[in-house]
Amino acid sequence: MANKRDASGKKKYRTGQELDVMDTVSKWAEAEVVAVDEASQRILITYTFWSDKWDEWLDFDSDRIRPRGSETYDAKSPKVGQRVEAFDEKDWLEAEIVAVREDAAFVHYKNYHRKFDEWVPLRRVRPFGRSKRVVKQALAAKIAAYEPRLSVFERSLEKRGLGLVRVSGDGNCLFRSVAHQIYGDDKHHALVRQRCLDYMEQERAYFEPYVAMDFASYVAEKRRDGSWGDEPELQALCELYDRPAQVWSYNAGGAKVLRAFHGTDCPPMRLSYYGGGHYDSIVALGRHAPLLSTPPGHVESAKLFPLKASDEEATDAARVSAALAESRRLFDARDVDLEAALKASLEALGEPDDFLPGDDLDELQASLDARAAKAHEDTDLERALELSGREHDDSRLATVLSASTTHADDENLAKALDLSQRDNSRHDDAYDIDLVRAIAASLDQQ
Structure with a gap:
């Protein structure tokens, strides 16, 4: 069943709903509902990583519609015929799964001779549409769709004395936004990315369980320019700089804290989250930002390569260690990711206080207001x-x-x-x- 049904038993769709849809060349693709025609029982869908010219109307009961994630690639259940991206030791290429075994997929690379078909470990296979070029195209479309809400979001931030600083949607946006928060300039994003992944390797015992693929391969992928950052990286960045993070997003009230990381007393890094993996930086208007006074790389090196500490520094390190333990406890306990939280928030626009489990963020929001x-x-x-x-x-x-x-x-x-x-x-x-x-x-x- 592709979705919920109403009281009469008819399928019920909503604008913005994400689905798996079989496209015009009989490949399952990620798609989204952009319009619903209840009278004719049809939906207009757009394919996530393709031009709008491929948008099409489908009947509610079309066999080409499935729930999101049921037909598109999932590393836990790869299927023959799925369109994916596979890493050929040089780059990620569009491919099709021809055969499957427990730990690998036999793939055919699009536009390449069959002689190049090969078995690829599943850690080198990922869902289609994650290449840098495709990500930028899809992200531009998502931000354009978000624009009507963006002005409301920005006005709401302004009422709280905050302003949005946009960064490039090139796959580096998380690291650009954090670099802007830490150094006042997003040009240091490569350094922030490098040290973030250095830190995750150093703390591998903690971060490895949050990674679905081989940890070394995951870290190698995340080191690549344009590879987007996820929640484990954000948690690592909070720990690296010993700064909490507030992730803001659009809500019925205009703007709301979607998720908080690393609850220390230090000034927070404020990030905006559109959905689809894009972050921007949020700054306090008319006030000096709490930027690092040391040259880029100094604080990171001190964290990664600590010198022998004095008694006073050891006491401070113990405080930081206790804060780190509490931060990780909260990160472990949160069983909903940013994308899911944002979707739930937008689905509950009429009930803006009920979109996340627990009252912690509501209390934080009340305090901020x-x-x-x-x-x-x-x-x-x-x-x-x-x-x-x-x-x-x-x-x-x-x-x-x-x-x-x-x-x-x-x-x-x-x-x-x-x-x-x-x-x-x-x-x-x-x-x-x-x-x-x-x-x-x-x-x-x-």
């Missing part, structure tokens, strides 16, 4: 105090106080205005304290 609101209140208060210290500026102060206390208590507001209109030459401590308290009390009534 409260902090943003407090920042606005503090700005109003600082402006009011500034104006109260100027001679002959009572009218401007009254305007600010009135604007910031639309629903304020009249008694507190009257007191604040009365104090502000007294002789401005009197600036003893008691007077300042009374004025601040009155203004603060009026703001608290909002």
Whole structure:
């Protein structure tokens, strides 16, 4: 069954739903629903890694439709006839599986003579469409589809004092975004990638269980320029720089923390996640970013090749070790990946608080929203105090106080205005304290 059925037993589809669809050359391909025609019981599908010119309408009950992942390549259950990418010791090439055995697939490389057909270990086979060129084309299409939401997302970030910094969608986006967070420039992405994978090799005992293929092959693949980063790499980067990460995405409210990594007290790395594997950097507007002051590579080398520590440094190392253990406990416990979390979030736009298990991120979001609101209140208060210290500026102060206390208590507001209109030459401590308290009390009534 390709999807859920409604009360009448008819199949029910939704826009954005991902499926496996047999294409026009009888190959199973990843596809997505872009329109649903309930009246004629048809869906318009687009093939994930092909031009929109191949989009087509299919009947709800078409035999060419299957649930996502049931027919396209899965390393746990490869099938004869599947379109895949296979590594021929030089590059990833489009291929077709001709035969299967327990640990390998016999493949035919597209546009190559049959004499080059060979048995390839499954660790050198992956789903079709992951090459750098195809990824860039597909990602551009995904971002274009995301654009209507993007402006809402950016406005929501701005209300929280945050701004989006876009990086290239070339497969390096995770490492570019982290480099921007750490160094203020995404040009250091190659260094960040290299040291991230160095760290994963150093901590192999921990990271290996999260890798479905041979670990050495996985690391070698992730070292390649343009090979996209996944959640294990993000966890490794948090550990490498001892910085937590907040992954933000679009939600019914505009923007919400989709996932948090590595809960230390250090300033977080803020990343935006579109889905389809693309990340961007998020920065605090009007504030200096917490960038590393040391040259690129210094902190990474210190983490990977530590010198003999002093007693004070050993104590600090013990603190970091305890934080690392807690970070990994939370990473282990989270059984939903970013892509699944994003899908669940978008499916639950009418219920924005229910898209993730647990209340931890809801509490974090509430704290962030409260902090943003407090920042606005503090700005109003600082402006009011500034104006109260100027001679002959009572009218401007009254305007600010009135604007910031639309629903304020009249008694507190009257007191604040009365104090502000007294002789401005009197600036003893008691007077300042009374004025601040009155203004603060009026703001608290909002």
